Amino acid sequence: MRITDFALIFIGVVLPIIIIVYINVSFTIKAIEEESYYQKIINSALEDAAMRMKEVENDDKENDYGYSGEINNKVSVNAQVAVNTFFNSLYNNFSIKGNKDAEKHLKYFVPAIAVIDYNGVYISSMEEYDTLNSLNQLVKETNHVVKPKRYFSFTYGINYNASGGTKITTDPTTIQALSNQPGFSLHTVEFSMDDYIVHRGNKNDVTKTYTAKGFYIGDTNNNSDLYDGSTDVSLKTNIINLLKSKRKDTIIDVITRELNFAVNKNNHYANIAGVKYTFVFPYTTKEEMYRYVEDIGMLAFVQGMSVGNKYLNYKAYGGASLELSTKYYVSTPNNGANGSKYFRNLYHKDIKCPEYIVSNKVNITPQYVNTKQQAASLKAAISDGEFVEGFYPCPLCRP
Numbered sequence: 001m002r003i004t005d006f007a008l009i010f011i012g013v014v015l016p017i018i019i020i021v022y023i024n025v026s027f028t029i030k031a032i033e034e035e036s037y038y039q040k041i042i043n044s045a046l047e048d049a050a051m052r053m054k055e056v057e058n059d060d061k062e063n064d065y066g067y068s069g070e071i072n073n074k075v076s077v078n079a080q081v082a083v084n085t086f087f088n089s090l091y092n093n094f095s096i097k098g099n100k101d102a103e104k105h106l107k108y109f110v111p112a113i114a115v116i117d118y119n120g121v122y123i124s125s126m127e128e129y130d131t132l133n134s135l136n137q138l139v140k141e142t143n144h145v146v147k148p149k150r151y152f153s154f155t156y157g158i159n160y161n162a163s164g165g166t167k168i169t170t171d172p173t174t175i176q177a178l179s180n181q182p183g184f185s186l187h188t189v190e191f192s193m194d195d196y197i198v199h200r201g202n203k204n205d206v207t208k209t210y211t212a213k214g215f216y217i218g219d220t221n222n223n224s225d226l227y228d229g230s231t232d233v234s235l236k237t238n239i240i241n242l243l244k245s246k247r248k249d250t251i252i253d254v255i256t257r258e259l260n261f262a263v264n265k266n267n268h269y270a271n272i273a274g275v276k277y278t279f280v281f282p283y284t285t286k287e288e289m290y291r292y293v294e295d296i297g298m299l300a301f302v303q304g305m306s307v308g309n310k311y312l313n314y315k316a317y318g319g320a321s322l323e324l325s326t327k328y329y330v331s332t333p334n335n336g337a338n339g340s341k342y343f344r345n346l347y348h349k350d351i352k353c354p355e356y357i358v359s360n361k362v363n364i365t366p367q368y369v370n371t372k373q374q375a376a377s378l379k380a381a382i383s384d385g386e387f388v389e390g391f392y393p394c395p396l397c398r399p
């Protein structure tokens with residue numbers, strides 16, 4: 001072969017291959033760069049939103065979750081603020097702020113946002129609704145809408161048979177079948193990020209109804225509705241253990257179900273808007289989900305934007321961390337000279353409280369609790385085998 005033949009082979013065969021490989025590689029590199037650029041924008045939007053979503057509600061004396069650090073204040077989340085902040089941050093970083101059409105189009109690529117609160121979850125996703133336009137005409141509008149909070153609910157029933165035995169059931173079909181049986185009791189609890197629950201229910205017994213009541217699962221001074229006030233120790237233990245074991249899975253199930261529904265529904269709205277992408281719930285392990293529900297936070301999916309030669313499929317999480325900042329310190333009276341002024345078991349909000357300083361507090365287990373309810377019903381160990389039960393608010397530091 002002559003040298004010119006080699007040259008022709010090179011130009012006709014090898015060169016095109018080199019060019020194709022080069023173009024593909026540079027496309028891929030560009031796609032990866034672009035993808036990580038998008039991910040950065042999404043992460044920072046989510047961090048902004050998670051920070052802003054905490055808000056303090058005043059005068060909520062019923063549910064003192066012990067989170068706020070201030071007396072009778074409860075920190076809760078504002079889902080609408082969170083979702084608005086998230087989208088605003090995206091608009092700014094994608095430089096489309098103020099361009100209403102672009103802003104709206106971007107929302108189709110966010111099939112679902114979950115704002116995970118202490119005792120429930122808010123889902124924001126595309127929704128069609130009626131609205132009035134500038135000419136006062138009724139028109140259909142599609143936009144991201146924050147749906148009402150879904151609580152982390154769990155239902156069980158207790159069946160009492162004639163021989164005095166009991167059976168706990170969690171199967172919906174069995175519960176349905178037994179619902180009119182004499183003596184059968186139906187219970188619904190709303191779980192939260194810790195052991196605090198809200199319980200309601202009824203028993204087919206002189207029509208007994210349990211109105212909503214909040215307490216800690218293991219708080220034996222307040223939890224008797226859970227087991228119909230029964231003195232059966234094993235029934236009591238089994239129900240407490242059942243609730244403790246079902247808490248996390250119930251929370252995960254509720255969040256997953258709601259997100260799945262929203263993501264699937266987005267296909268319908270996105271399709272109408274001309275987006276050709278199939279939205280699906282992104283692959284998530286159970287371990288990941290457990291991590292997401294350890295504290296209040298926010299989870300967002302962003303999918304379907306084209307990056308290089310593929311599509312973005314990204315899941316971002318931001319925790320807001322409520323932090324159990326409130327501590328109520330417990331003390332027992334010190335009867336010695338220069339001892340306690342009040343001869344009661346007390347709880348204090350401040351370790352600098354003069355009454356706390358002169359009282360007994362060292363050999364008490366636990367030395368503090370996070371809520372007033374816990375303090376009021378606390379059974380604290382003071383020495384081997386000895387307990388004191390029930391603490392009162394200190395009249396000096398007024399917790």
Ligand SMILES: [Zn+2]
Binds near residue numbers: 354356395396
């Ligand atoms: Zn005090």
